[in-house]
Amino acid sequence: MAPVLEKYQKNALIFQAKELLKVFRNSNPPVEVLKDLNFELRKKDTVSIIGASGIGKSTFLHIMGTLDRPDGGSLLYEGKNVFDYTETQLANFRNQCIGFVFQFHHLLSDFTALENAMMPALIQEMNREEAMQTAEKLLVRVGLKDRLGHKVGELSGGEQQRVAIARALCLNPPVLLADEPTGNLDKKNAILLHDMLMELNEELGMALIIVTHNMDLASYTARKMTIIDGKLMETN
Numbered sequence: 001m002a003p004v005l006e007k008y009q010k011n012a013l014i015f016q017a018k019e020l021l022k023v024f025r026n027s028n029p030p031v032e033v034l035k036d037l038n039f040e041l042r043k044k045d046t047v048s049i050i051g052a053s054g055i056g057k058s059t060f061l062h063i064m065g066t067l068d069r070p071d072g073g074s075l076l077y078e079g080k081n082v083f084d085y086t087e088t089q090l091a092n093f094r095n096q097c098i099g100f101v102f103q104f105h106h107l108l109s110d111f112t113a114l115e116n117a118m119m120p121a122l123i124q125e126m127n128r129e130e131a132m133q134t135a136e137k138l139l140v141r142v143g144l145k146d147r148l149g150h151k152v153g154e155l156s157g158g159e160q161q162r163v164a165i166a167r168a169l170c171l172n173p174p175v176l177l178a179d180e181p182t183g184n185l186d187k188k189n190a191i192l193l194h195d196m197l198m199e200l201n202e203e204l205g206m207a208l209i210i211v212t213h214n215m216d217l218a219s220y221t222a223r224k225m226t227i228i229d230g231k232l233m234e235t236n
């Protein structure tokens, strides 16, 4: 089996979050946003996280993406606690295993759509030509064929969001974490995005965790969850 396919073996456990705790102590009184949170993600899983503003959805996603550290508990990826990694190992892990679509895009506004989308591949020292082709294909797939050479700062909000999605998918990550990916999209582009995410899940077994207020998008995922008292709960 080709190495690229091995990591997508069906239904194996990928992520295991155990008793996660996250407290924001800079607020007065401190806010326990996540508490005793347990969660498992298997290959090919599709999960949406819905619920009111401020319940901790982005906080949870940031910890799963190792962009923020919990104050307690552990996060295992294929059995290893990722927060035991050194900063360099963690950065590598993040680049190779996680695609992240942020609620606020964090793109480099002076670089073009193509340069932004190929950035993870360049960091991974992929051959420049190959990186460019991969990024271009993804940008075409999200409907930005005519915007490849545009600086991101000159794109609309929805276009920027689609560049962010192409960037997140650039290295075919086994896990895609998306925070409000349809927040800035019109209905047509939101449907295109839903379809693309489900196709990637079907084709590659890419596991999806999507934070969304969009119930249409949530209806596409097999698991629907929300956060109650700091814990992630299934809603169906």
Ligand SMILES: Nc1ncnc2c1ncn2[C@@H]1O[C@H](COP(=O)(O)OP(=O)(O)OP(=O)(O)O)[C@@H](O)[C@H]1O
Binding pocket: 024, 026, 027, 031, 033, 052, 053, 054, 055, 056, 057, 058, 059, 060, 103
């Ligand atoms: N850096 C921070 N410092 C202090 N408090 C924070 C910080 N980040 C988040 N919080 C608080 O933690 C809570 C959860 O925030 P989070 O961003 O996870 O919510 P959310 O569910 O993603 O909301 P939304 O739907 O509005 O994006 C909020 O009450 C927020 O004020």
Ligand SMILES: [Mg+2]
Binding pocket: 057, 058, 059, 103, 179
């Ligand atoms: Mg949020």
